[in-house]
Amino acid sequence: MFNQWLQLQLPLSLVLLALLCARPWLLQRLGALTLYRLWALVPAVLLVAMLPDLNWLQAPAMQSYQVLAKQLSNTVREVQLMPYLWALGVLAFVVLLLVQQWQLRQVLQQGSAYPAQSGVKALQHEARVGPMLTGLIDPVIILPAGFASRFSPLQQQQMIRHELVHWQRRDPWFNLLGYSLLALSWFNPLCWLALYAFRQDQELSCDAQVLAAADTPQRIAYAEAFLKNAADSNTFQPGAGWLCSTTYYGAKNQMKQRLTELKQHKPVRQSAVMAAVLLVSTLAFGWQQQLYAAVDKAEPAAPIHRVEPKYPVQAAQQGISGYVQAKFDINPDGSVSNIVITKSVPEATFDKVSLTALAQWRYQASATGVKGATVQLDYMLDEAP
Template sequence: MPGVLTYVTLGLALVLAWRKPARRMFGAGPAFTLWLLPPLLTMLPWLPTLPATWATTPTLLVLPATAAFGALSMSAASPLRWPLLLWLIGTLACLLRLTMHYERLLRQSHQLPADMLCVLQADLGDLDPRRLWLHPAGPAVLWAPQSRVLLPADFLDRFDADERRLVLQHESMHLRRGDALWSLLAELAAALLWFHPLAWFALPRLRLDQELACDERVLHQSPQDTARYARTLLHSTGQNTAPALIPWLAEPQLKERLSMIQHRRPGILRRQIGFVCLTAIMAGSVFFAQATTPPAPDQQATADVGYNTQFQPRYPADAVKNRQEGTVVLSVLVGTDGTPRKIEAERGSNAAPSLIAAASEAAAQWRFSPGTKGGKPVESHARVPVKFSLDPLPPAPPHASPNS
């Protein structure tokens, strides 16, 4: 996960830095496409959870004053076990919350009354009447297998005829743009990144950019409605943002949306240039990430266990005296000849300095089978967990007698 998080963080930081300049230069629509950058970086096949050139050997057990030097199960001492479990619990909790909120919205939705639908029929345009549902949280779009437009029961009283037309035009534009699906993907990404503060900082800004892009599209189609559109927003009641829902107006968005409406919007040519330029920027970022990531070998580096047992780590006497235990995770850069070129202890190693020194000293004499690329040996990495324990080895199971 460290490698993936690095690129997710980089992608979010770049979007947050570029979104406003891109909006001023090219418009809200092209600027919204920048939000594709974080998932593009995340889904690159050459960016796995751990660097592709790193292989983890079984854990090596070191006991005091003995020749014991054995391999334990890698999963038993994996430094990633508890963080991954904590991440999984948090993700499941976020997904459960999202599912419960979505199910409650569906349960509280009702079909639009026939008399209300009759009044709105002239303002629907190409909007399918079956997409219209009643819900107190409306006007809003609810993502679903077939996205719904939610309207409040007092929709006819709250908005006049022109305002109703503009609200329905806005919500219909959300459906045509596929914003309901993008909102779902954003909510799922936030659930996966629940521990990442930048993800929660970015989510409301993605929602704002989505609304600005939708407003811009509506006003490009109906420039004569600019002033009326602004008045409709001013007369609307803001709602709190909620999972699974795209409200007509969220509380913090009014100022930004009115500012975009009042300023002159880029023309079609400038917007098209913006799409091309921003696509090129994102492609360049992806190619740069690919170029700076070492190529994965066809075969990973592996330890020569038979040879390495001749150079087992020695349990330092002072560590035995002070009752010091712990696991040292060594990161070994393996040369093309199989010898260690560089040895470092990972930051997660929970061991005393003397134990780290003992493990590193022994590792300097070890041998590995280097990774290969195209059948040729290449420099590669190996992770070697070394566990220093003061507890004796468990007794060997008794051998069954021939007569049993």
């Protein structure tokens, strides 16, 4: 899996770099609602990049290996540490998220009941954390201490509406997807920057959606509530950074940008989003298929794990040499299957040992594998030049 995911890092990095560089311009020209939807380019490009090879080109050229009578058995192995390091990083990331999730459970257990909001359960916490939405299936709105006394009824309404919009859009699920991609690509710095920008754009677009039809008093109340909540919030703010199943209302580091965006409203341009997704997906598909074609035309890679056939004792004693030609498929995980002996000289002398050895060969993992790979095993009494 590591090798397949590593191959996806180039298209993933290109689309992330494009979004990060164009983000200020897109926000100014198209607005937060459209910008947030443009992050759909990331899963679209990944899905296209994982499509199989549709070129159906000729099988790679035949490779040839010598099998000597004096060499009974020799195993060639290539130890790869990177997959284990990658898996260790993914595990550490998951453990960190679980710890953060445990901290969130403590917050939920300490909360006191608050009237449900539009069918969504609400809690009030003793500390000034929130408002925030948590939960993938059973959503909960966590409200800060003194919520009713610190904020006016209009401010309360707007702040709760913000969290309800997150739930209506299923933002916690999109956050889970983003953190899952980051867990798999923890070694890619662009993914860290992109997730931070994605969470910012999520809040900006939620602000824009809440205030889409708001009048001036509602906009003022919303801005005042945001400033007051950001100033009063505690340092520990679950959902402001790590937790994938939360959305957070008043992160201080977004204050200036969010206040600027509150002054304007740009409707979502769905046609621009669809055109961008279609264009980028088409370019990614064309690039991916050309890459497959280049790989198919290239010299086939040597096996990373090769078991040498055992030279038959009787053939060695009688001074018999020869060769075997075999055809097989290389699976995406690098294993070998569907082995067929296409030609053997002398007939049937070296077939059994060849099939036994080839079944244990391993190649580099790939996205699609190889159909119809061929190999020739030359059985020789002495090594040829």
